[in-house]
Amino acid sequence: MTDYVIEANGLAKSYGDFQALKPSSFKVPLGRILGVIGANGAGKTTMLNAVLGLMSYEGDLSVMGNNPSSERGKLMQDVCFIADVATLPKWMKVSEVLDYVEGVHTKFDRAKAMSFLNRTKVPQDRKVRALSKGMTVQLHLAIVMSIDAKLLVLDEPTLGLDIIFRKQFYASLLEEYFDEDRTVIITTHQVEEVEHILSDVMFIRDGEIVLEADMDELTQQFIEVMVTPGKEEEAAKLNPMSKGITFGKTTCIYKNVDRDTLAALGETRRLGLADIFVATMTGEGQ
Amino acid sequence: MNTYIALVKREVLDGKNGYIRVPLILSALTLAMVFLSSVGVGELNLVSDIDHHEVKNIGDALNLAQQEEAADLPAGITAGYWVISLLMWAAFPFVIFFSLLSALYEERRDRSILFWKSMPVDDWQEVAAKLFTIVLVTPVIFFAVAIAAQLVTALLLSIVVLFQGGPVLELWPLGLMISGWFSMFGHYILWALWALPILAWVLFVSAYASRLPIMWALITPLAVIIAEGMFLDTHVFASWLGRQLGGWQEWAFHDLGRGLDIDGPRDALNMVFGAAQWEALKFSLTSMRFWTGLVVAGGFVYGAIELRKRGT
Numbered sequence: 001m002t003d004y005v006i007e008a009n010g011l012a013k014s015y016g017d018f019q020a021l022k023p024s025s026f027k028v029p030l031g032r033i034l035g036v037i038g039a040n041g042a043g044k045t046t047m048l049n050a051v052l053g054l055m056s057y058e059g060d061l062s063v064m065g066n067n068p069s070s071e072r073g074k075l076m077q078d079v080c081f082i083a084d085v086a087t088l089p090k091w092m093k094v095s096e097v098l099d100y101v102e103g104v105h106t107k108f109d110r111a112k113a114m115s116f117l118n119r120t121k122v123p124q125d126r127k128v129r130a131l132s133k134g135m136t137v138q139l140h141l142a143i144v145m146s147i148d149a150k151l152l153v154l155d156e157p158t159l160g161l162d163i164i165f166r167k168q169f170y171a172s173l174l175e176e177y178f179d180e181d182r183t184v185i186i187t188t189h190q191v192e193e194v195e196h197i198l199s200d201v202m203f204i205r206d207g208e209i210v211l212e213a214d215m216d217e218l219t220q221q222f223i224e225v226m227v228t229p230g231k232e233e234e235a236a237k238l239n240p241m242s243k244g245i246t247f248g249k250t251t252c253i254y255k256n257v258d259r260d261t262l263a264a265l266g267e268t269r270r271l272g273l274a275d276i277f278v279a280t281m282t283g284e285g286q
Numbered sequence: 287m288n289t290y291i292a293l294v295k296r297e298v299l300d301g302k303n304g305y306i307r308v309p310l311i312l313s314a315l316t317l318a319m320v321f322l323s324s325v326g327v328g329e330l331n332l333v334s335d336i337d338h339h340e341v342k343n344i345g346d347a348l349n350l351a352q353q354e355e356a357a358d359l360p361a362g363i364t365a366g367y368w369v370i371s372l373l374m375w376a377a378f379p380f381v382i383f384f385s386l387l388s389a390l391y392e393e394r395r396d397r398s399i400l401f402w403k404s405m406p407v408d409d410w411q412e413v414a415a416k417l418f419t420i421v422l423v424t425p426v427i428f429f430a431v432a433i434a435a436q437l438v439t440a441l442l443l444s445i446v447v448l449f450q451g452g453p454v455l456e457l458w459p460l461g462l463m464i465s466g467w468f469s470m471f472g473h474y475i476l477w478a479l480w481a482l483p484i485l486a487w488v489l490f491v492s493a494y495a496s497r498l499p500i501m502w503a504l505i506t507p508l509a510v511i512i513a514e515g516m517f518l519d520t521h522v523f524a525s526w527l528g529r530q531l532g533g534w535q536e537w538a539f540h541d542l543g544r545g546l547d548i549d550g551p552r553d554a555l556n557m558v559f560g561a562a563q564w565e566a567l568k569f570s571l572t573s574m575r576f577w578t579g580l581v582v583a584g585g586f587v588y589g590a591i592e593l594r595k596r597g598t
Contacts, residue, residue: 054403054598072595073408080404087401089300089393096299103292104405144404 003030005151005183006051010059013046020046022207023059028200030150031180035194036187037277038204044187045084047204048153051185052081064150077107080144081153084187086136090129094122094139107148116142116172134165141169145177152177153185158193166190170197195273203280211280215273222276224253228266235265241279253279289407293415294423304381305424309431312374317435320370321442344443345452352453360459364466370439371432378428382420386485387503389416390493390590394597409594413587417489421478429471436463469563476566480534483579484527486586493593530579535566 006028013021021043028034038044050057053072061068066075088097094117101108117124120138128136137157144152158166174197178184186194201218203211213221227235227250236243238261240252253271254262262268271279298305324344351359390413393399402412444454478485491503511524525533570576 049598052403054400055596069595072403073406073411076404076406082404083397083400085397085400087397087399087404089398089401090396091300092296096296100292100296101405103295104289104407106406140401 004028005030005064007062008051008059009061011047011050011061012058013043013050013055014058019207021050021057024209026202026209026212028183028185030183032199033174033178033184033186033197034200034202035191035198035273036185036202036204037191037273038187039281042204043207044204045155046207048081048155048185048187052079052153077105078150079153080147080149080151082137082140082144082155082157084155084159086133088128088136088140091127093125093127094131095124097128097139097143101143101147105147108143109146109148113142113146116145116176134161137161137165137169141172145172150181151183151185155187156189157186158188158190166193170194173197191274191277192272198273201273203277205281218276219270219273221256222253222271222279223257223259223262223268224251224271224275225262225265226251226267226269231265238262238265242282255279289411290415293407293411294419297416297419298423298427301381301385301419301424304385305427308377308381309374309428312377313371313431313435316370316373317438317442320439321446324443324446345447345450348447348452348456352456359456360462363457364459364462367436367439367463368432368466368470371435374428374432374435378425381424382485383488383503385420385424386417386488387492387499389420389489390594390597391495391499399594399597403598410591413489413493413591413594417486417587421482421485425471425474425478429467429474433467472563473566476570477532480530480532480570480576480579482583483586484530486583486590490586490590490593493590493597526575529575534570534573534575 004027006026008027009025010023011021011025012019012023024047036044036047046055049055050061051063051068053063053068053075056069063075064078068075092100098110098113101113102110117139120135120142122131122135122139122142128139131139141157158169161169170193173184186198188194195215198215200214201211202209211218225235225240226246229249232250235250235252238252238254238257240254242253244251249266252265253275259268348359351362355362393402440457443457447454447457487507488503491499491506495502507523507527511521511527514520514523
């Protein structure tokens with residue numbers, strides 16, 4: 001029995017001449033929260049669609065031991081996802097959506113969904129069409145969190161929602177859903193909001209995985225130094241990934257350079273994930 | 287099994303305007319007309335060859351019919367009850383056509399396909415459930431409404447005739463009514479199997495078209511007919527379409543009239559409910575065209591499933 005939820009070997013996808021995903025190999029273990037980060041059109045959704053059995057692909061891909069392209073129905077017993085657009089059927093009433101999921105999904109716990117929904121203002125007798133954007137997401141989240149799945153994929157789940165709701169969304173995901181027997185994959189542009197819950201990250205650029213790392217290790221690797229005036233030359237010798245000027249002082253970002261050495265150059269600080277992403281995508285000294 | 291029930295229930299909910307409201311409203315409309323006119327029937331001189339001045343209302347008419355056409359009366363009444371649901375059945379092909387046309391199209395347009403695909407239901411199950419609901423569950427609902435309308439009509443007329451004084455029991459030819467329900471449904475099944483390649487074509491288009499599925503569904507066969515006429519000067523495709531959509535009955539019943547002396551509604555009804563059903567079944571099962579049509583239907587259904595696998 002494998003402990004990997006996803007095992008991809010040479011996974012690729014082309015549309016004609018355009019390679020949306022270059023051959024990629026990666027493994028995602030159980031009990032992780034993985035952030036997949038990349039610019040628009042970098043290939044995040046393409047990769048996730050392959051994993052979810054929503055499109056054909058080249059290469060080997062195994063998700064929970066299933067072949068997603070031929071066994072999507074079976075796969076969805078253990079995998080759940082929220083796509084990057086509102087997908088709940090607008091013509092259905094909230095209660096009818098719950099009836100349907102209860103009918104087709106053996107791992108759906110309706111009582112649990114009701115307890116999630118009772119904390120919201122989502123009205124049961126209304127059609128999905130009549131719900132606000134926030135309520136629709138709350139409903140969808142209540143459904144997926146009540147399904148006892150091993151893998152949950154969230155593609156830009158909080159797009160267009162206000163900040164209070166986004167905070168609640170991730171809080172309940174972390175507190176009430178996630179455990180060591182599940183893996184969650186999140187893609188989002190709002191990196192700052194997810195970085196504290198992620199255990200792993202993957203950066204994608206132009207259809208290529210450029211970085212795959214454990215969050216703790218990653219944040220330790222990158223250090224930003226606000227260089228003390230006069231030490232600029234010394235700082236430049238250590239090969240910074242990128243250089244900038246803040247408040248008239250030179251700032252340098254380093255990867256895998258001893259923290260004590262850097263401390264001698266000036267004030268050091270850890271980088272946030274967004275800054276690491278930008279540095280990795282634009283930096284030269286890798 | 288649960289999955290299947292949930293899928294069919296969802297389809298019925300999705301199409302409830304066409305599947306439930308249309309037959310109910312049209313039947314209610316007809317019933318209202320029947321009731322109002324039956325109460326108001328005066329002298330039946332409107333019908334050209336009826337010239338009985340003693341007939342003042344439905345009750346009288348029934349009395350007269352009982353005296354003069356006793357043998358044909360039950361059949362005549364049964365046939366009359368089917369006429370009541372004509373309006374509803376006229377809408378039926380449209381309901382079927384538009385339901386098939388939107389079955390695999392709307393879910394892509396509103397992106398709900400991504401939600402359905404997040405559930406442990408295979409694409410073939412989805413397509414099968416849609417086809418099953420539209421081709422089989424919808425007519426069951428229509429038949430149920432038709433039967434209810436017949437019973438309500440009989441009840442309303444009974445009340446009217448009770449007041450007017452007439453043979454109320456003549457309004458309840460139950461044996462004929464019941465055998466009519468079964469044979470009509472059986473005939474529908476046979477009709478649907480013949481029409482299946484065309485029904486499956488519409489379903490295939492709904493999975494294929496990125497927009498305007500109705501244009502694809504109608505213009506493609508039209509283009510084939512025109513091209514065939516222009517370049518080959520033949521009408522093979524058009525006659526195939528006509529045959530699958532009901533023209534086969536002309537062939538199936540080709541020999542039926544011979545040797546039979548059809549005189550009045552009783553003989554006609556006996557034939558339709560009895561011999562015709564067996565003739566049609568026998569003809570179909572031994573017809574190469576019938577089986578070829580089913581194979582073509584299978585091809586389109588397979589295509590629809592494959593397209594749905596790729597659709598997002």
